[in-house]
Amino acid sequence: MKGRVLVAGFTTRHVAESASRAGYEVCSIDHFCDQDLSWYTRDRIRFEDLSDLPGAIAQMCERYVFDFAIATSGAEDISFPVPLCGTPRERVEPLLDKLSxxxxxxxxxxxxxxxxxxxxxxxMAKPCRGAGGWRNAVIPDAAAEKAWASLYPEIPYIRQEVAKGIPASVCCVANGTAARAIAVNEQVLRGEGESAYGFSGSITPFDHPLAPEMIALAETIVAASGCMGTLGIDFVAGEKTPYVIEVNPRFQGTLDTVEAAYGCNLFQYHMDACAGTIPEKSHAHQYAARRILFADRDFTLTDNLKDLAPVIADIPWPGTFFEEGQAVTSVSGTGPTRNAAQKALDKNISTVRQYMR
Known part of the structure; x- marks a missing residue:
């Protein structure tokens, strides 16, 4: 065992799995505590609201002695009672506010x-704080803006011009002064309803004419940010220009497809970068696609989906009730080409959906 790590945030399975594969003992604090999180962790605490997270962290730290902690989404600005491995809080704070x-x-x-x-x-209206794009919306006129703002009263937001193109991201690893782009990802968004711009999957690598420019921009931005470890830069790949959307100073939801496509371990990259060493440039050996599946109606999961692993992850426990629109599980597919990976993903989705009844 290389050390004992506490991983805390809204969702942690992807980080816990990577850390476990890298040889670390993991304890996790997570909103979902899905079935497969238990496969990669020694202990877990589930929390309901982000306001409960500090108390859950303190509780876990009473149970075990940790070598360090990792903050995922929702925990970036929390003060941990153990050393934090990642971007310092003073560097994170400006990146959590979209206006700054x-x-x-x-x-x-x-x-x-x-x-x-x-x-x-x-x-494009965006709450100043928040992750995953779940509340973002394109607003056509003043009446629609008033209606949208009423959904989130007293929450500050920014108004941007709309950038048209393909959602993308660049996964980077940084040591505080220098950065290395690991992969360019095509992002899959929800595409409908109030959460139309919510993240719901990725395809890696993203073969796009603007990929080299996105890599160069991402490395410049991350180096200037002072961030450390694994993080991501979101883009919209326009017709001629890649538009920078935001910095996410934490492990990304694209971790699964990046590791599958490149055969790397992002958690070990993270640890090495926090010690000062960033990896050499690498190349993908296959394409990987992942999609989050959402409930199309209220239902209770009666089957145990664990035997469908490894083509699914974030596996709910049998008996879990889902409201319409809630995330149920995530499905993956790989192949030698983007088309082959997408076909494998579609086939696996068809299989999994049989159990979502």
Whole structure:
């Protein structure tokens, strides 16, 4: 065992699995505590609301002595009672606010959607704080903006010009002063309803003419941010220009497809980078696709899906009740080409959906 690590945040399975494969003993604090999280962790605590997270961290630290902690989504600005391995809180805080992030991008001179003028439409509206894009919306006029804002009263938001193109991201590893791009990913968004811009999967690698430019921009941004460890930069790949959307100073939801495509271990990359060493450039040996499946109606899962692993992850326990629209599980597929990986994913999704009844 290389050490005992506490992984805490809204969702942790992907990080816990990578850490376990890298040879670490893992304890986790997680909102879901899905079945497969128990495969990679010594102990787990489930929490309901993010306000409960600090108390759960303190409780777990009373049970065990940890060598270090890893913060995932929702825990980036929490003070841990054990050493944090990753970007320091003072560096993270400006990147959690989309207005200060916008100002950071503008100061660097990178292509970013501009702040929209008053009365300008359509716009992309985004709460200043929050992850995953779940509340983002393209708003066509003033009446629609008023209705959208009423859904999230008293929550500050920014109004950007709409960047048209393909959602993408670059997975980077950084040591605080230098960065290495590991992979460019095509992002899959929910595409419908109030969560149309919510993250729901990825395809790695993303073969796009603008990929080299996104890599160069990502490495410049991450090096200037002072971030450490594994993190991601979101883009929209436009017709001629890649627009920078945001920095996510934590492990990304694309971890599964990056590791599957490149045969790497992002947790070990993270640990090495926090010690000062970033990896050499590598190449993908296959394509990997992943999709989150959502409930199309209220239902209770009666079957045990564990035997469908490893083509599924984030495996719920039998008897779990899901409301319409809730995430149920994630499904993957791989292949020598993007088309082959997508076909494998579609086949696996068809199999899994038989159990979502």
């Amino acid at each position: 992030m916008q100002q950071f991008f503008e100061k660097l001179g990178v292509p970013v959607p501009r702040i929209a003028a008053d009365g300008q439409y359509p716009i």
